[in-house]
Amino acid sequence: MDLLRRTTMIFLLGALAATSACGNRNKGASNTTHRELERRDDVGNPIDGLYADENASSESIWNLFGPDDSDLTLSVNKYLWAASIEVLNFLPIQTVDPFSGVISTGYGTPPGGGRSYRATVYIRDAALDARSLNVALQTRGGRAVSEGTARAVEDAILTRARQIRISDSKF
Known part of the structure; x- marks a missing residue:
C-alpha cells in the first residue's frame, strides 16, 4: 500500500510540474519590451494596427478560431x-x-x-x-x-x- 501511495504522489507532482511549466511567467516588463520590438519595422518606425486588441491581457490558441479582424487586402490586376x-x-x-x-x-x-x-x-x-x-x-x-x-x-x-x-x- 505504501508503494502505491508513493507512486501516486510522484505522478501527481510530475503532472503538477508539467502543467505549471505551460504558463506565461513573463507578463512583466520583458513582455512589454517584446511587444514593443514586434511593433517596429526594420528601420525602427512604429507600426500601427499590428494587434487587433492592444489591451488584451492574454492570448490563447482559441483566438485563432475567432472572427478575422484583419483588413489587409492584396490585389493583383x-x-x-x-x-x-x-x-x-x-x-x-x-x-x-x-x-x-x-x-x-x-x-x-x-x-x-x-x-x-x-x-x-x-x-x-x-x-x-x-x-x-x-x-x-x-x-x-x-x-x-x-x-x-x-x-x-x-x-x-x-x-x-x-x-x-x-x-x-x-x-
Whole structure:
C-alpha cells in the first residue's frame, strides 16, 4: 500500500510540474519590451494596427478560431497577370504567387534570340497602369539587362494586358 501511495504522489507532482511549466511567467516588463520590438519595422518606425486588441491581457490558441479582424487586402490586376504569363511564355515558370503578385521564371531563350534570360515580374496594384508593373530581367551570366530591354518587355506586357481587357469587355 505504501508503494502505491508513493507512486501516486510522484505522478501527481510530475503532472503538477508539467502543467505549471505551460504558463506565461513573463507578463512583466520583458513582455512589454517584446511587444514593443514586434511593433517596429526594420528601420525602427512604429507600426500601427499590428494587434487587433492592444489591451488584451492574454492570448490563447482559441483566438485563432475567432472572427478575422484583419483588413489587409492584396490585389493583383488579372489582365497584367495573364499578359505577363502570355508574353513571357518562352520562359519556364518556377514560382508564382498570385496573392503578392510575383512571377519568377527560369532561364529561357526568346524566339529568334541567342541569349538566355530569366525574369521576375512584380505586379503591385490592381490598376491596369504602368506603375503597377515591374519587370526585372537577368542574363545567364548574372547581369541585369539594359533598362531599354526591360522597358520594352514591360510595354509588351502592358499592351497585351490592354488587348485582353478590351476583348474581355466585348462579352
